[in-house]
Amino acid sequence: MDELLAKLHQTNSLTKDEIVELLGSLTPEGRKELFRLADQTRQRHYGKAVFMRGLIEFSNMCKQDCLYCGLRRSNAGVDRYRLTEDEILECVEEGYELGYRSFVLQSGEDFRYTEELLTEIIRRIKARYPEVAITLSIGERSERFYRTLFEAGADRYLLRHETASRSLYESLHPGMSYDNRIDCLYTLKRIGYQVGAGFMVGLPGQTAEHLAEDLLFLHELQPEMIGIGPFIPHSATPLAKAEGGTVDHTLVMIALARLFVPGAMLPATTAMGTLDPVGREKALKAGANVVMPILSPLAVREKYALYENKICTGDEASHCRHCIEMRIVASGYRIEMGRGDHCGFRTDSCLA
Ligand code: 5AD
Numbered sequence: 001m002d003e004l005l006a007k008l009h010q011t012n013s014l015t016k017d018e019i020v021e022l023l024g025s026l027t028p029e030g031r032k033e034l035f036r037l038a039d040q041t042r043q044r045h046y047g048k049a050v051f052m053r054g055l056i057e058f059s060n061m062c063k064q065d066c067l068y069c070g071l072r073r074s075n076a077g078v079d080r081y082r083l084t085e086d087e088i089l090e091c092v093e094e095g096y097e098l099g100y101r102s103f104v105l106q107s108g109e110d111f112r113y114t115e116e117l118l119t120e121i122i123r124r125i126k127a128r129y130p131e132v133a134i135t136l137s138i139g140e141r142s143e144r145f146y147r148t149l150f151e152a153g154a155d156r157y158l159l160r161h162e163t164a165s166r167s168l169y170e171s172l173h174p175g176m177s178y179d180n181r182i183d184c185l186y187t188l189k190r191i192g193y194q195v196g197a198g199f200m201v202g203l204p205g206q207t208a209e210h211l212a213e214d215l216l217f218l219h220e221l222q223p224e225m226i227g228i229g230p231f232i233p234h235s236a237t238p239l240a241k242a243e244g245g246t247v248d249h250t251l252v253m254i255a256l257a258r259l260f261v262p263g264a265m266l267p268a269t270t271a272m273g274t275l276d277p278v279g280r281e282k283a284l285k286a287g288a289n290v291v292m293p294i295l296s297p298l299a300v301r302e303k304y305a306l307y308e309n310k311i312c313t314g315d316e317a318s319h320c321r322h323c324i325e326m327r328i329v330a331s332g333y334r335i336e337m338g339r340g341d342h343c344g345f346r347t348d349s350c351l352a
Contacts, residue, residue, distance in 0.1 A: 001025045002033075008259050009037045013219055019212035023252070031252065038255035038287030041262045046289050047351050050333045051265060051340030052324075053102045053135065054095035054295040054317070057304040058083040062108025064139070066162075067172045068203065070234035070305045071108045077236050081300050082112065085121050092125050092132075095295045098321050099337045102133045104158065104292060109139035119152040126153040133339040135196075140180060143187050150191050155341075157188045158196035160227050163203060164217035165210045172203065185221060194342050196225030196265075201253050202245020203231045211253060219260045224342035225290075226257050226264045229271035232307035247276045251286045258287030263343045265290050273311045280324075281331045290340070291328065293320040 004022045008014050014022065026034070059082040065072045083091070092103055103125070107113065122134055135156035136149060146157070161181055163169050169178040188195045199214045218226060230245030250272060258266060267290035272279030280291060294301060294312050301313040312320055325335050336349065343350035 001027065001030050005030065005033055005037065008256075009041070012260055012262055014215075016209070016212045016216060019215055019256075020208045022256075023208045023211065026252065034252065034255045034259075035286045038258040039285060041258055042266075042287050042289050043351075045263050045343060045351060046349060048333045049289065049336035049340075049349060050284060050328045051102065051290045051336050051338075051349065052100060052321075053104050053267075053290060053292045053340070054091075054098075054100040055104045055106060055292045056083075056088060056091045056095075057106050057294065057296040057300070058088050058091075059107035059110040059113065060300075060304050061110040061112065063111065064109050064176065065174050066176075067174070067238045068200070068231055068234070070236060070307055072237060075236045078305070079303050081303055082110070083297070083300070085117065085124070087297065088121055089124060089128075091295050091297065092129070094317055096129055096132070098318055100295070101129075101131060101337055101339050102135070103295075104135040104137055106137035106158070107139075113138065115145050115148050118149055122149060122152040122154050131339070133341065135194075137196075140176075140184050143191075146184075146188055146193070147191050150193060154193070155339075156194040156196065156225065158198075158225060158227060159184055159188065160196070160198040160200075161185065161214075161217060163199050163206065163210060164213040165206075168203065168205060168210055171205070185223070189221070189223075194224035194265075194345055195221075196227055197221055197223040198225075198227030198229075199253075200229060200231040200245065201250040202243065204239060204242045214253075215256055215260050218257060218264075222261060224263075224265060224344065226261060226266050227269060228254050228257055228266070229269035230275055232271055232274060234305070234307050247272060247279050247282065251282055254283055254288055255286040265340065265342055267292055270294070270311060271307065274307070274309055278327075281327055284328070284331050284333055291324055293317070293324050295320075 268283035
């Protein structure tokens with residue numbers, strides 16, 4: 001185990017068999033050493049900075065039917081909403097006044113937000129606040145669509161691959177294609193976006209081999225951002241009775257992702273904070289360096305339930321900002337409110 005960790009630290013890679021062996025042989029001391037190496041690697045690239053992104057969940061409509069997700073189209077129990085262009089701009093304005101310079105616009109796969117409408121939204125944000133970074137997280141679209149929005153000023157795109165095992169992917173995403181998902185990620189890269197991939201931990205049927213494939217896929221894609229969170233079963237989905245992922249297991253995957261893709265922007269996800277009151281702090285100490293507080297209007301927060309009991313749904317944006325700041329500082333890190341680009345794009349945030 002120690003040799004595998006040393007090899008990973010030096011080369012930022014392992015074979016699939018080695019990853020499986022490492023996952024199967026990790027002792028409590030091994031975990032500690034893994035987290036130490038991950039934290040050291042993150043600090044080499046970004047120091048003690050924790051990058052803040054304001055998350056705006058602008059629509060919970062979704063045409064997809066992913067088995068794990070509370071927003072799947074078959075869930076008739078969701079109170080569906082869409083924010084207007086003006087409402088989205090008001091969220092950005094509120095966030096900007098709180099100091100945010102990086103915004104994530106996220107929704108279900110809702111094609112009512114057309115290329116034209118999203119172009120207009122991005123143009124308006126950039127016209128008013130030219131220095132902010134805009135990240136989109138709105139699912140699979142055409143290359144033309146991705147290109148138009150990039151030209152309109154979108155900087156980054158999050159599209160988790162969810163799982164790099166074709167069979168597991170296809171069993172969880174009826175009507176969707178694994179190849180298309182992967183093609184979208186490479187297309188986004190080619191266009192010039194900073195791209196985010198990522199996966200859930202603890203999906204039903206997921207094995208150490210599957211998780212090894214996730215890490216190898218990340219290593220091949222070299223995304224600028226990596227979102228990893230525990231799967232949390234939602235009671236109104238076909239996976240209601242599944243076991244779900246644990247914080248401990250997810251921490252190991254976060255630390256390994258940091259070592260496989262050392263320069264990545266890696267969030268301590270809301271799902272971690274939902275399963276454990278200090279889950280996000282633990283993630284920061286295991287190699288994560290981004291936090292994404294929710295800026296959506298209070299009236300819609302609870303409606304954006306990918307899973308249940310999500311934290312922060314009742315908090316004002318200003319409250320979130322201060323709560324998270326306190327947590328970050330108490331963990332020994334420093335808040336960074338700038339755009340927070342990946343090292344390879346702009347060097348402002350970069351040490352290495
Ligand atoms: N538990 C945890 N994460 C989930 N996501 C969707 N549903 C769940 C769930 N039940 C994740 C997916 C998606 C991201 C926005 O949220 O990975 O890409």
